[in-house]
Amino acid sequence: MPDEEILSRYEMLGNGIEDKYGRHVPAKRKEDGKDCIITILDPQLKVVPEQVLKAVRASEKLSELLSRTILLCIEAGETGGGNYYLVFEASPFGDLKTLIKRKGGLSPEETLTIAYRLAATLRVASSVGENHLDLTSSCVFVDPESLNVRVGRFGFCYLLPPYAQAQKTKPYHGTPEYMAPEVCSGKAGDASSDIYALGILIYEMIAGKTPFMSSSASTTMKRQVYEKPLPLHLVKPTLQGVDVIEKVVSKLLAKDPKTRPADGTEVMEMLAELQGTFPKAIYELEPEREEAPKVLCNIAVPEATRAKVQEVEASPRETQVFTGLAELVAQEVEAKATVPQQARVEVSRPTEAFDTQALEEALKKTKEEASEKEEKVQAEEKPLEAEVRKEEPEAKKETEGETLEEPKASSVEEKPAEGTLEGKKGDEWFVDGTKPFTALPEDGEPDEEKKESRMFWVIVGVLGVLIVVGGVLYFGRPEPPPPPRPATEIVKELPKAPEPQLTPEQLKAKRIKELLEQGLQAIEDEKPELAMEKALMVLAEDPANTAAKELSNTAKELIEAKKALEAKKAEEEAKKEKEKAQETKPAQPTKPEKVVEVPVEKVEKPKKPTPERAPKPQAQVKPAEAKQPAKIPAPEMSDEEKQAKIQALLREGRDKFKDGDYQGSIKAFNKVLELQPDNKIARTMIEQAKAKLGQ
Structure with a gap:
């Protein structure tokens, strides 16, 4: 939380919000009532004073441009607890993300107006070598009436490192939904990366959402690198003129940074060309500030570090090019190798920031020493050459394998030149002109080796030829003819004669005939229900068909007869069960006199139905x-x-x-x-x- 010193100068207006940078608290400066945002950096980020000073330096450079669209840093310091804080101007407008969400997307005229002013902001910032590298709809603020814009968080790119695949779990500067493909791949961002983010914002303003959204940041970054966004004419098919805006967006969202517009000026020209299609779009900019706000910095930084940071720098994450640096360094190293120790001490001086004057002086002294060394070497080479000429005849009589100048070479090595390194270890990488090449032995061994190598290659060639011939004979043999096909298969494959086309009446008669045949077959198979179904189908097409009526009546009678038979069988089964029950009852009575009477009655009852069955x-x-x-x-x-x-x-x-x-x-x-x-x-x-x- 802010300490007493900050509270004495600022009035806090709320608790604020937190993100990966720290806590952002809205406040009001008591001196003039100016609205601002106090950002207290998270101590876990381990931000060093130099990083904060770079962010302040970026605001100082941007303030010189007097642009109203950029929210500048007006104060930086360190709290009593040792946390660094930054105070930025606050926007009087709401953020673009809330405006898009409330409207469900902006009109083409509103989108072009906002995009034109954002492109102008990027053009102004890049003119002094500053890039945003995290341009999102949350840090862009828009007036819903006049469509004036404000852009915050310029300079935050110095507070966190860029995305790196090796440290993806650590905080990094950027938002995956707006990061350019090269940044998602772990490369440094530049002005072209901000152009890509502007294309994402234009897409979001039209469609109501960003083109690449996923459940995880890693998936979103992969989609940024490999996928193309869904075309706007498919997202908003009823929006007039969306095809023209889609062409501009496709150029801004190119995967290759080289194919995107070069800077904000080119983007402004592309948007201005659409004025004929969208005449209500506004292509005017706000007037400049009257004066630049002063920046108060209370961070204690060593003077050397502060002076180094205040030097003219390239854009963030851009490497300066020093022409001729490699040559100068190489010459200085060579000079140190040839200059005596005492001379080296005299010419040694701090080479911080690549002092070219010191290198030039060392280069001059090196040339002088090199010329002196050459004269000494030339003086030593003359007696050596004479000795070599005298020893040439004697070397021919020596045994095999001995070289001509080995002793002489050793003598030469015993006399190292003055001013060189001990043992001349560096000379091993170069050819010394004073050392003659060793002579080859005269015993004919190289010829024998050549013969053996020739024989080896001859054998390899013969084997290769044999393999090729065998392959040709194996794969080039003719295939046996296929067996003769039977005549039945040939007849089956012959094209069938096309069937004559029937008229609708003929088709109807054919269909009725088939249904009647199926109904009669069902009668024969004792399936009257199926026969009734076929008869009804015929009557549906031809109500006057007598054959169908007769088939229907017959099926109906059969169904009734079938039901009658089933009922009769059920009655007979019930009757049999009843008779069985009556036959089993006489065996259970306790009185013996009734046992004689009951069987007599039961014997007579089964004889009653016999007269019915007789006739x-x-x-x-x-x-x-x-x-x-x-x-x-x-x-x-x-x-x-x-x-x-x-x-x-x-x-x-x-x-x-x-x-x-x-x-x-x-x-x-x-x-x-x-x-x-x-x-x-x-x-x-x-x-x-x-x-x-x-x-």
Whole structure:
């Protein structure tokens, strides 16, 4: 919490919020009533004074631009508890994230106006080498009426390190939903990264949400690197002119930083070209400040460190390029290797910040010493050459393997040149012109080695040729012809003749015929329910079809007869159970005189139904069957007349069956059998009528 010194100068307006940087408390300066935000850095971040001083230096450079859109740092210091704090200007407007959430997305005109002013802010900041690197809708503040913008947290990039894959669990500067692909990959951010974040903001203002959102930060960063955002015309298909904005967003969200717009100026030009499509968009900027606010810094930093930080720096995380640095360093190292120890002490001086003057002086002295050394070496080389020439004839008589100048080389090594390193270890990496190359032995060993190597390669070549020939013979042999195919398969594969196309009436007649055939088959299979279903299907298509009506009546009668048979069987079973129960009762009585009476009565009862079964109606049918040969129609009857008579007899038999005249029904169906002996309907009805007579 703020200490008494801060409370004496600022009035706290609430508890504030906390994030990875620390606690941000809204306050008001008592001196002039200016609204501000006090950021007390988290001590666990272990921020050093130099980092805070860099953030203050960034605000000082930005304040010189007199831009109203940038919220500057006005004070920095250290609390009594040892925590560093920063005081920034507060925005009079609400943040952009809340505005988007309340409206569910902004109109194209509002989006272009805000984006144009944000691009101008990035242009101004990059002109002094400052980048935001965490541009989100939470640190952008917008006036809903005039659409003026304010951008906060410039300089926070110095308080935390950038994202690194090796330290992903530690706090880092940036928000995954707005981080550029190169930053998500662990590279340093720059002005192009802010351009990418501006593209994310434009997408969010139109769609109402960022293009890449996931449950974890690592997944979001992977999507930033590998995925493309969902096109805006699919997110907002009814929004007019969204295709034009989508083209601008696609350029800002390019994965390669080199293909994005170079700076905020180019983005402003791209947005200004859309004025014809969206004439209500505002492309005007706010006037500049009248004067820059003063920054009060109470951080105790060593003077050397403070002067170093106040030097003109490159943008955050940008490396300065020193042209010719490598050459100067190499020359200085060489100079130190050749200059005597006393000279080295004299020319030694601090080389902090790469003092080029010291390097130039060392370079001059090195050249002078090198020239002196060359003169000495040349003076020593002349007697050495003479000695080598004298020893050349003697070297030929020496034994095999001895070199010409080994002794001489050792003598040369015994006299190191003055001013060089001990033992001349560095010379081992270079060719010394004073040392002649060793002569090869004259015993012919190299020729034998060459012969052996040639023989080896000849054998390898022969084996390779044999392998190639074997492969050609194996894989190049002709395949055996396939066996002859049987004629039946060939006939099956022949194209079938196309079936003639039928008219709707013909199709209907064919379908009715199939249904009737299926119904008759169901009657034969003793499935009257299925036959009734087929008959109803035919009547649905052709209500006047007589065959379907007859099939329906027959199925109905069969269903009723089936039910009657089932009822009869149930009665007989019940009767049998009753008789069994009555037969078992006489064995249980205790009185002996009743045992004689009960069996007499029980014996007489089973004989009662016998008279009913005696007069069997089948005997009456025999005369009809005996008269069948006399009633066979004459062969002179035509098929149409025969079918008509059969249908009439079937109707007559069904009517008599319904009226209870089962004998007359049997006679009618017998006549049908005389005309058509294989008529299954007539046979089924006869059996049902006989069953009725027996019942």
